[in-house]
Amino acid sequence: MVLRAMGKRSNRSESDRSAIETVSRRQYLASGAAVGAATALGGCVGGSGGGSGLTVGFALPFSGTYAMLGESIVNGFDMYLEQNDGEINGEEVETVERDTEADTNRGVSVTRELLVEEQADAIVGPVSSAVAMAMMDTIKNESSAIWLNANAGDYRVTEQGCLNYHFRTSFNDWQTSAPLAEWVYNNVADNVCLAYADYAFGQNSKNFFSEAFEEAGGEVVGEVGAPLGTDDYSSYLTEIENSGADAVFSFFAGSDAVNYVTAFTDYGLNEEMTQTGSGFLLSEDTLPAQGEAAMGMYSLLHYTPTREAERNQQFVSAYTDAYDSSANVYACQGYDSAQAFAAAVEEAGGSDPDEMANALSGMELESPRGKFRFDPETHEPIQDLHVREVVESDGEVPVENKVVNTIEQVESPSWGCSLN
Amino acid sequence: MVETIVRTALLGIQYGMTLALIATGLTLIFGMLDVINFAHGALYMLGAYFGWVVASTLGSFWLALLLAPLFVGVVGVAIEVLSLRPLYDRNPLYHILLTFGFAIMIQGAVVELWGGQTKQIAEPASLAGTLTIGSFDYPMYRLFVLVVSTLLIGVIWLAVERSDLGILMRASAHDSEMVDALGIDVSKVFTGVFVFGAVLAGFAGVLLGVSRSVNPGMGFGIIIEAFVIVVIGGLGSFRGAIYTALLIGLVSSFGALVASTLTEIFLFVLMAGVLMVRPNGLFGATEAT
Numbered sequence: 001m002v003l004r005a006m007g008k009r010s011n012r013s014e015s016d017r018s019a020i021e022t023v024s025r026r027q028y029l030a031s032g033a034a035v036g037a038a039t040a041l042g043g044c045v046g047g048s049g050g051g052s053g054l055t056v057g058f059a060l061p062f063s064g065t066y067a068m069l070g071e072s073i074v075n076g077f078d079m080y081l082e083q084n085d086g087e088i089n090g091e092e093v094e095t096v097e098r099d100t101e102a103d104t105n106r107g108v109s110v111t112r113e114l115l116v117e118e119q120a121d122a123i124v125g126p127v128s129s130a131v132a133m134a135m136m137d138t139i140k141n142e143s144s145a146i147w148l149n150a151n152a153g154d155y156r157v158t159e160q161g162c163l164n165y166h167f168r169t170s171f172n173d174w175q176t177s178a179p180l181a182e183w184v185y186n187n188v189a190d191n192v193c194l195a196y197a198d199y200a201f202g203q204n205s206k207n208f209f210s211e212a213f214e215e216a217g218g219e220v221v222g223e224v225g226a227p228l229g230t231d232d233y234s235s236y237l238t239e240i241e242n243s244g245a246d247a248v249f250s251f252f253a254g255s256d257a258v259n260y261v262t263a264f265t266d267y268g269l270n271e272e273m274t275q276t277g278s279g280f281l282l283s284e285d286t287l288p289a290q291g292e293a294a295m296g297m298y299s300l301l302h303y304t305p306t307r308e309a310e311r312n313q314q315f316v317s318a319y320t321d322a323y324d325s326s327a328n329v330y331a332c333q334g335y336d337s338a339q340a341f342a343a344a345v346e347e348a349g350g351s352d353p354d355e356m357a358n359a360l361s362g363m364e365l366e367s368p369r370g371k372f373r374f375d376p377e378t379h380e381p382i383q384d385l386h387v388r389e390v391v392e393s394d395g396e397v398p399v400e401n402k403v404v405n406t407i408e409q410v411e412s413p414s415w416g417c418s419l420n
Numbered sequence: 421m422v423e424t425i426v427r428t429a430l431l432g433i434q435y436g437m438t439l440a441l442i443a444t445g446l447t448l449i450f451g452m453l454d455v456i457n458f459a460h461g462a463l464y465m466l467g468a469y470f471g472w473v474v475a476s477t478l479g480s481f482w483l484a485l486l487l488a489p490l491f492v493g494v495v496g497v498a499i500e501v502l503s504l505r506p507l508y509d510r511n512p513l514y515h516i517l518l519t520f521g522f523a524i525m526i527q528g529a530v531v532e533l534w535g536g537q538t539k540q541i542a543e544p545a546s547l548a549g550t551l552t553i554g555s556f557d558y559p560m561y562r563l564f565v566l567v568v569s570t571l572l573i574g575v576i577w578l579a580v581e582r583s584d585l586g587i588l589m590r591a592s593a594h595d596s597e598m599v600d601a602l603g604i605d606v607s608k609v610f611t612g613v614f615v616f617g618a619v620l621a622g623f624a625g626v627l628l629g630v631s632r633s634v635n636p637g638m639g640f641g642i643i644i645e646a647f648v649i650v651v652i653g654g655l656g657s658f659r660g661a662i663y664t665a666l667l668i669g670l671v672s673s674f675g676a677l678v679a680s681t682l683t684e685i686f687l688f689v690l691m692a693g694v695l696m697v698r699p700n701g702l703f704g705a706t707e708a709t
Binding site for chain 2: 268
């Protein structure tokens, strides 16, 4: 498009094109040289592992749309380390951060860097499921570290990867959608319309919900997918309204969730149907912007900062003191990754990856989210899921989530994975 | 059925007008300056953030709508005078690299200053609520956006086509040497057009920052759509951009009704189709501006 633009206006299309080629070739060479130099340097000064000390590699996005998520995960992890004087099992812990930029190629190369040059004993990350799918082979081939998956929820990491080193310290997309179906059927409506962001995670979530909802006896009367990053949901909402459903199950996250929920209430749909969804629809990162528009909506997630439990309150206040920002689900996942790593090293008596993996399999952890354990078959978390309602708050943000129901110790399907 | 069609058409026009608001600045700058302004989306985003800051500190949406575009205009002056002006005679690739660099810098600065978290500008109380049309609730604020953007684009249209200023602008674009020879400082006209485009982008940012989320990525999303519009309409054609924005608004809204997941594809199919039949775009080449 841009090339065409230049060719059209300037009558210099030939020279333009050659100029572009030169630049891109030169840039390519330059970047190649830079990478080469970095690799060489890394080879000299890297290699902190082996013998004393433990190394944790963060393969997370620190720039772009997901930067806030990556930062929260690191904060959570660091907080655990600080609470334990930076040591696990008497050994000092060094952390290395690498930016995946939420890009699959970049994700693979930073993973290799962390494993080979930094000799990481554990990889924490990524945020994006696409990156996780791309990282699988590298982790498997190197077989030198355990993989604490602190956010990427795509069930296919278990279905296709089924790695002994992989432990989901977060959630999977089945858990944040399917268990809500029965609750919606029993408490909200017997028919729903599905609305989702049209990419892998959104599609998985609506499929899982729809399956479970029909199994519970409900009927799915409509389905509306919108491209990822849609700004204006007006006409999609017409379609949702036309379905005539009494409730809607939605999967949107981040700024999409803000745009969607705001428009939903602007057009008065909240008076006609009950909004329910996966927890990312109504989370700590979106609620300040959604504000009053989110009132009375329901969502399902494994962690809620406002949940009343001593363990959670301690975590939330310690986090606020340390980072001057409020705790969120990503911080909890980072914190639990640190807990899992500590437990693995202590139980295995060292950082041998196979011994750590065997130690973690089936292990139970006391988390701010409540206690959870790793399923020995799949290493998916078996955990409580909270149904939350958005209510008025007396805090800084006008609204907050309130846990209205807890679905206890939810096990996920095994998707053909059998590690035990 | 009829009601659904009328309603979808209304929503499509509303969406089209918001797109027109953004595409206008882009096409004016290209038409006059021959510069592809990749930073246009970033200026739109900056407008939304300035608007959010003013609205949340001073508590007034109206002040935000007035002040934020002016701040963005100041940024526009800096970009044009300090960096773009020396590059006008160069290969357009320089313009692209430069403005793309500004887009990345502005986004980085916004993340640094206000974080990556999504925000929203508070709706003015006087425009809360909905207007009922038939059995359809139309939010007052969105109606306001529709009216304001339509009026604004109408005024710009008249100014470009009919006023002396418009003639001067078109003349400068057509033959800047001759205009210079007639005793008019063309560089001032260029600065004016660039800054006007920036102010317009900032204004759109505040206006849309109420019904949409304000986040650092919002500029990159919108610039793609705006480019598609400018290309289909005919590069640099003002009229073409407006008609195309409306066309795309309607295609998106009816598309959402027919096959919601394919709306994005419709957009590019439309572009490919138009360019195959009319390689210069709908209004390209035949028009001076």
